[in-house]
Amino acid sequence: MAILVVAEHDNKALKGATLNTVAAAKAIGGDIAVLVAGAGCAAVAEAAAKVAGVSKVLVADNAAYANQLAENMGTLVAEVGKGYSHVLAPATTSGKNFMPRVAALLDVAQISEIIAVESADTFKRPIYAGNVIATVKSADAIKVITVRTTGFDAVAAEGGSAAVEAVSGPADAGLSSFVGEELAKSDRPELTSAKIVVSGGRGMQNGDNFEMLYKVADKLGAAVGASRAAVDAGFVPNDMQVGQTGKIVAPDLYIAVGISGAIQHLAGMKDSKVIVAINKDEDAPIFQVADYGLVADLFEAVPALEKLL
Amino acid sequence: MKVLVAVKRVVDYNVKVRPKADGSGVDLANVKMALNPFCEIAVEEAVRLKEKGVATEVVVVSAGGKACQEQIRTALALGADRGIHVETEAELQPLAVAKLLKAVVDKEQAQLVILGKQSIDGDNNQTGQMLAALAGMAQGTFASEVVVDGGNLKVTREIDGGLQTVSLKLPAVVTTDLRLNEPRYASLPNIMKAKKKPLDVVTPDALGVNVESKLTLVKVEPPAERKAGIKVESVEQLVDKLKNEAKVI
Numbered sequence A: 001m002a003i004l005v006v007a008e009h010d011n012k013a014l015k016g017a018t019l020n021t022v023a024a025a026k027a028i029g030g031d032i033a034v035l036v037a038g039a040g041c042a043a044v045a046e047a048a049a050k051v052a053g054v055s056k057v058l059v060a061d062n063a064a065y066a067n068q069l070a071e072n073m074g075t076l077v078a079e080v081g082k083g084y085s086h087v088l089a090p091a092t093t094s095g096k097n098f099m100p101r102v103a104a105l106l107d108v109a110q111i112s113e114i115i116a117v118e119s120a121d122t123f124k125r126p127i128y129a130g131n132v133i134a135t136v137k138s139a140d141a142i143k144v145i146t147v148r149t150t151g152f153d154a155v156a157a158e159g160g161s162a163a164v165e166a167v168s169g170p171a172d173a174g175l176s177s178f179v180g181e182e183l184a185k186s187d188r189p190e191l192t193s194a195k196i197v198v199s200g201g202r203g204m205q206n207g208d209n210f211e212m213l214y215k216v217a218d219k220l221g222a223a224v225g226a227s228r229a230a231v232d233a234g235f236v237p238n239d240m241q242v243g244q245t246g247k248i249v250a251p252d253l254y255i256a257v258g259i260s261g262a263i264q265h266l267a268g269m270k271d272s273k274v275i276v277a278i279n280k281d282e283d284a285p286i287f288q289v290a291d292y293g294l295v296a297d298l299f300e301a302v303p304a305l306e307k308l309l
Numbered sequence B: 001m002k003v004l005v006a007v008k009r010v011v012d013y014n015v016k017v018r019p020k021a022d023g024s025g026v027d028l029a030n031v032k033m034a035l036n037p038f039c040e041i042a043v044e045e046a047v048r049l050k051e052k053g054v055a056t057e058v059v060v061v062s063a064g065g066k067a068c069q070e071q072i073r074t075a076l077a078l079g080a081d082r083g084i085h086v087e088t089e090a091e092l093q094p095l096a097v098a099k100l101l102k103a104v105v106d107k108e109q110a111q112l113v114i115l116g117k118q119s120i121d122g123d124n125n126q127t128g129q130m131l132a133a134l135a136g137m138a139q140g141t142f143a144s145e146v147v148v149d150g151g152n153l154k155v156t157r158e159i160d161g162g163l164q165t166v167s168l169k170l171p172a173v174v175t176t177d178l179r180l181n182e183p184r185y186a187s188l189p190n191i192m193k194a195k196k197k198p199l200d201v202v203t204p205d206a207l208g209v210n211v212e213s214k215l216t217l218v219k220v221e222p223p224a225e226r227k228a229g230i231k232v233e234s235v236e237q238l239v240d241k242l243k244n245e246a247k248v249i
């Protein structure tokens, strides 16, 4: 079996999600190649070549892939992917954007967000906001798969020495163009890979009050997340949303502050190792998944917590 | 500009579903069904485009059993002009839906197709992207803002790192994210009016689409249960537990 993993990167650095995806490829078993598609992305290819277990790195360095527009990525990955039994990408917003195009162009199904590999053709994936785990089996010649990173422990970033090979792909399809980007800047760890996550919900009342959570987070070296209600109300930006339709996290410690615990929120955090809930309503559903629940007014509990850390 | 909106009938988002005891599928007996929330946002966006004079007609399409005509009627009550029901009792995978939608798009010559980013039952997040690839169209997924400007579409997208804006050539496919708009409620008069709006029924055969899939469901099971935890009395006790019992800080 030959497996193609599409690397996640920003042309400068290889993103951690790639390492979890390689881990999924290892679980399938076979020869693993990594495709780095970008522009001026030589450093990423070098990093990918060092990843443990990777035997080949393919680099498609072309202005058409600079921003990984789905239209161009779709044709490139389908083209390159033809020679493989499996094509994998992380289930990030980037992977979710182009991988279904790859599957459609290859006329095969896509298996979304797998969390476990049963065998080379059988996989587990959560459905219904994680209330059900489905085992699915594919008889397609090429399995196109997105990988939920929390389902697989990252492989080592160092230790490999894969050969790097240039590949050429289709030119810019001219269907779409990149206009701009507003990326959140933060010195805190990335939400999806942080060891500790502190999240706030509607109970925070406004964006300014999130300062309290940032202070706690900084003492813990944690990332800060939010519920949909907090994002919709404009307290914090969209990239902080944890849940079924936001980011999936599984840190060692998740602290939910002023979050009720709707199933859509739980879908994004209930695989965390230890869950703490701070909520003034003792019947809030979040307490049903919390290892440690504190029934308290967050405006007293959070500053007190910060002092004690 | 003609706008096509794809809508799906799903279990209501408030329902916590369970696997059947024999693991053969999800127990959907007597559960409340609804329009997929992301599809509601898609319908709202199309209707707003019509209200702004950008869209000339809003056509909704749903594929599935007879019952999904209810969701088409809901979309009509929200302001869509007419409906198309692709009737089939077959279990539809996203690729099959995308092929059906492609056939409808070809027939209708729609300039813009709006779908939800994700159906909340299968959590696939595929159909819009697949349709775009099959139709050779550009896509603006996870949209939080859509602006039509001449022959192009400016779409702001919710991505992991923040927001990204892309410009798409029309015709194009858009999939909705939560912040795109806040859907309206259907008024009673509009619900009554919706009953008289045209609704055509077609079959996959008539559209020339084979809906078979090579993906099979082996079994379903409940996720690992979390053990119930404890309530702590104070912030001090919480910190003590996290340090000395859980050892996570």
Ligand SMILES: Cc1cc2nc3c(=O)[nH]c(=O)nc-3n(C[C@H](O)[C@H](O)[C@H](O)COP(=O)(O)OP(=O)(O)OC[C@H]3O[C@@H](n4cnc5c(N)ncnc54)[C@H](O)[C@@H]3O)c2cc1C
Residues within 6 Å of the ligand: A200, A201, A202, A203, A204, A226, A227, A228, A229, A230, A241, A242, A243, A244, A245, A246, A247, A257, A258, A259, A260, A261, A262, A263, A264, A265, A268, A278, A279, A280, A281, A284, A296, A297, A298, A299, B013, B037, B038, B120
């Ligand atoms: C299609 C769809 C997708 C969705 N996707 C997501 C998703 O990805 N992520 C997500 O989070 N949600 C998602 N939701 C929304 C979800 O259903 C809930 O509405 C949302 O999670 C609620 O957010 P919340 O807990 O912050 O707000 P609420 O449910 O309003 O809860 C606020 C909590 O704060 C507590 N509180 C208030 N004041 C204080 C105080 N002073 N001290 C202590 N506690 C206080 C209250 O007791 C309450 O429990 C989705 C919904 C739909 C329909």
Ligand SMILES: Nc1ncnc2c1ncn2[C@@H]1O[C@H](COP(=O)(O)O)[C@@H](O)[C@H]1O
Residues within 6 Å of the ligand: B006, B007, B008, B009, B036, B038, B039, B042, B061, B062, B063, B064, B092, B094, B097, B114, B115, B116, B117, B118, B119, B120, B122, B123, B124, B125, B126, B127, B128
């Ligand atoms: N059976 C269907 N009929 C019409 N539209 C659908 C159907 N299934 C999925 N869609 C559309 O595709 C979107 C994404 O669904 P999915 O790819 O299943 O997550 C939905 O929000 C709908 O807009």
